[in-house]
Structures are given as structure tokens and as C-alpha cells.
Amino acid sequence: AQTVTQSQPEMxxxxxxxxxxxxxxxxxxxNYYLFWYKQPPSRQMIxxxxxxAYKQQNATENRFSVNFQxxxxxxxxxxxxxxxxDTAMYFCAFMKHSQAGTALIFGKGTTLSVSS
Amino acid sequence: xxGVTQTPKFQVLKTxxxxxxxxxxxxNHNSMYWYRQDPGMGLRLIYYSASEGTTDKGxxxxxxxxxxxxxxxxxxxxxxxxPSQTSVYFCASSDHPFTYEQYFGPGTRLTVT
Numbered sequence: 718a719q720t721v722t723q724s725q726p727e728m729x730x731x732x733x734x735x736x737x738x739x740x741x742x743x744x745x746x747x748n749y750y751l752f753w754y755k756q757p758p759s760r761q762m763i764x765x766x767x768x769x770a771y772k773q774q775n776a777t778e779n780r781f782s783v784n785f786q787x788x789x790x791x792x793x794x795x796x797x798x799x800x801x802x803d804t805a806m807y808f809c810a811f812m813k814h815s816q817a818g819t820a821l822i823f824g825k826g827t828t829l830s831v832s833s
Numbered sequence: 834x835x836g837v838t839q840t841p842k843f844q845v846l847k848t849x850x851x852x853x854x855x856x857x858x859x860x861n862h863n864s865m866y867w868y869r870q871d872p873g874m875g876l877r878l879i880y881y882s883a884s885e886g887t888t889d890k891g892x893x894x895x896x897x898x899x900x901x902x903x904x905x906x907x908x909x910x911x912x913x914x915x916p917s918q919t920s921v922y923f924c925a926s927s928d929h930p931f932t933y934e935q936y937f938g939p940g941t942r943l944t945v946t
Binding site for chain 2: 761810826
């Protein structure tokens with residue numbers, strides 16, 4: 718069974734600093750997608766970034782980038798120039814495939830606090 | 834374009850009562866999903882529907898039923914609510930197999946006393 722592990726329940730960082738959130742996953746599939754979602758206090762789930770496993774190049778979206786290590790099954794999120802609005806819970810997710818369709822498997826989340 | 838909408842936003846039930854959570858999307862997506870989120874846990878999949886007319890169980894389906902009424906709507910029913918079903922419920926949709934991004938609704942906070 719696929720699993721997603723986020724080993725850091727909470728992290729804190731100051732504005733303008735860089736922070737890295739860790740995620741590891743377990744799968745026997747070769748082609749898959751990985752995602753980072755952000756959940757601010759409003760509770761809305763917001764897609765931050767996604768990575769296709771067949772792509773060797775790490776995905777980037779403005780201040781957000783990933784370090785995807787396929788052999789190690791590691792998918793960390795780096796947030797550069799942290800802002801107060803980055804305060805949220807961050808979830809790593811793996812897209813699993815089955816005959817019935819696709820679905821996301823989520824990690825338990827990392828609560829990130831950005832302070833001034 | 835409202836995206837994914839859910840009703841109600843909040844609900845309090847007594848043990849044994851039944852209710853239906855409604856979800857609708859206006860993005861013409863094929864796939865729809867129901868997740869629950871408990872404190873200290875990530876989102877866990879309850880049921881999903883890959884396309885109109887099909888549904889399948891996820892990780893935690895016990896105590897729930899679903900209906901994919903049409904392409905837009907996917908409802909989640911609790912027949913006899915239990916305190917263990919106190920949670921925040923999220924509906925999501927995606928246009929799989931074209932992209933795999935899931936778009937989430939705002940969530941429903943359900944409390945069962």
C-alpha cells in the first residue's frame with residue numbers, strides 16, 4: 718500500500734528566511750504524481766506545486782520549489798523568502814492509480830508558522 | 834465560475850440522526866471525491882467517483898454512502914451518525930485523466946453529539 722510520511726509535525730521560521738519541509742513516500746509504481754497542498758486557517762485546500770515522477774527536473778512555482786529524489790522516494794518543499802501569509806498547514810500527497818480511477822494519499826501535515 | 838461548492842458549512846447532529854452533505858462543481862470535471870480530515874491527520878479518502886455513474890470505496894468508507902447524481906453533483910450520506918464521524922468533510926473534483934490536480938471545496942464541519 719502507498720503511504721506518505723511527513724516527519725515534522727511543526728516548524729517555525731522568520732520572515733525572509735528559507736525553510737524546507739520533508740516528505741517521503743512508499744510506492745511500487747513507476748509513473749505517478751506528487752503534490753504539496755497548503756491549508757491556511759481558512760481551511761481551504763490550495764495546490765502549491767506538483768511534480769510528475771517521469772520528469773527529472775524539479776518543479777518550481779515562484780518562491781516554492783521541490784527537491785524530488787525518485788530513488789530515495791523523497792519529495793521536500795522549499796519555501797524561499799518566507800512571508801507571513803505562508804503560515805499554514807502543508808500536506809504532501811501522492812496520486813495513486815487503480816482500475817477505478819485516481820485518488821490522493823495525504824501525509825499527516827506539517828504546521829508552518831512564519832513570524833516577523 | 835464557483836468551482837467546488839459544499840453545503841452546509843456547519844452541522845450538528847445527534848447520534849443516530851441521518852444527513853446528506855451536498856457537493857457540486859461547475860468545471861465539467863469527470864472525477865469527484867469525498868475526504869474527511871481529523872485533528873492530527875491528513876485528509877483520508879472516503880469515496881470517489883471516477884466518472885458519472887461510477888463510485889468506489891476509499892480508505893475509510895464505513896458508515897457512509899454516496900451518490901453521483903449527475904456529472905456536477907456528488908453527495909455523501911450518513912445514515913446513522915456516530916460521534917466518531919465528527920470531522921471536517923471536503924469534496925474535491927479533478928478532470929482526470931487530463932490533469933491530476935484536485936480542486937477542493939471549502940469543507941463542512943460536522944459535529945455528532
